[in-house]
Amino acid sequence: MATNTINPEDLQPHKKVKFLAEAKRQPFLLISSALLLIYGIIFYYVPVLGWVTAFQDYKPAVGFIKSKWVGFAKFQKLFENKTFFLAFRNTLCMGVINLVFHFVTAIAFALLLNEVRLIFAKKFIQTISYMPHFLSWIIVTAIVRDILASDGIVNEFLMNVCGNDKAIDFFAVKGYFWWIVAFANVWKETGWNAIIYLAAITAIDPCLYEAADMDGATRFQKMWYITLPSLRPTIMILLLINIGNVLNAGFELQYILGNDVISDVSKILDVFILDWGISQFDFSLGTAAGIFKSVIALILVCLGNWTAKKTGDERLF
């Protein structure tokens, strides 16, 4: 009796057969994904294998296989290096300052621009506001250098209007550098960063403003109590995404404007890696510093993701 019963599962094609049938239908997908896989392995995954050099005394002429293994000696050398410690501190501090300024200025600018009622003026200001985003960091660095030079506009202003009797050499005082970097970032990116908030503002329910009008709210009150709180989810998501980027504190400003006098505060990890890895040919030490940076960045990303999960905001990945 049992032999006559038809098992419904037997009617379904076998899993393997189904897989092959499906594979036959998508040659384009399979071939292009195979090519892209090879590309990805070569350009993204093979360099990660290069991390082994951090545990070797790597000599380019000798190669990966024959270079001497030294365990964590390179990391030890790294952590004993005072410049490395300073570079890490500078990167982190500049990254955090940039992050804070990035958010405060972008949100403030979006809120204020939203209050401009002449549509033409609003469009014009917005178009101008993200123009600096399209300029290269080299150009921005040159601009920063020029306006802060001893004969630059800032010194001219300070001497003529504020009554300073001597030009300030901004690139010879340690206390200024981080704020110069922060200001350059604000100048370049505020308008661009505000785009996403301006888009979010257009999605706010107009009823809220009408109700506030009924209650006699001023424009500032509407901005503060309606627009800003409505942006909270957007702000949270962007904040969490950007936490992973804290260690990318820029490069050109620090690399070009940094000099021996202020190198204690201007040197960042990327410049440190370039100095040791490329200029001094200590590939292993450079790689070790790179790994350190990657690991910290990954921890920050996970932290951001974990916080997002906890607070109930959308996850990043």
Added chain:
Amino acid sequence: MKIKKYGPGDIIFEICLILFMVIFLVVTLYPIVNTLAISFNDGFDTITHRIHFIPHMFTTDNYKAVFAKEGYRMGAVNTVLRTVLGTLISLVVNAILAYVISRKRFLFKKSFSLFWVITMYVNGGLIPTYITFQKLHLTNNFLVYIIPGAVSAFNMLVIRNYMNGIPDSLEESAQIDGAGYFKIFYSIISPLCKPVYATIALFVAVYQWNAWFDAMLYNKMHDELTVLQYELMKQLQTAMKSAGSVEGLKNGGTTITPTSIRAAATICTMVPILFVYPFLQRYFVTGLTIGGVKE
């Protein structure tokens, strides 16, 4: 609702707003207008007179000097080449990748997506990448500008998000009519993706136009592979070293100074982008909002 009353608070707010926007515009525009003025001003005159918004002694010699410089000419050729080729290749490859990953029936959808998302968070870093490129003979090679950065997981995700918004029924009906996956990509999905393609093309083109680090790192030894921004950067570094002095001045009686030539070169590299971006605004605004955030 129609009749609005303005209290004193509103008026103060309005004045502060206008003041803020005016200052904002001046601070944003001043450096660029100033560079423009210096670029059209006699080099020696720039040192003796302070130039702010308009040139004092008008001349176009600075531009002539830029165009006469071998480095800038080579740099311009390479920059244009890498921008055009790099943008085209990157767009095609990212679009195909996004298309493959967004197909519901693609057999390795999950694992292949993960493969690319990982690349966003883990990378070899400067030195291992340098060694890899050296082994691949990409150093001292023009291709290093185009091939390594062609696929970017971030750009791919922006396109994928857009493709995910296209109804599946379009693909299904095309399949019933006998279209293969390539045909669907080429004639159905891609025409619908034009806005997001424009966004990504803009992002990549701006990146390529402004890139200089790869020229310094990989192609330093080959002057014929230089790019515009790297030439600017070299000039800037010289300017930093001889800060305050007027040494570069005595150029055989001409009145072109490093400062004035740098200003002219800066304007030359800015102009193409500044003329293009206002017309692409709607694309990057929509692109940013679909794709999340792009630094």
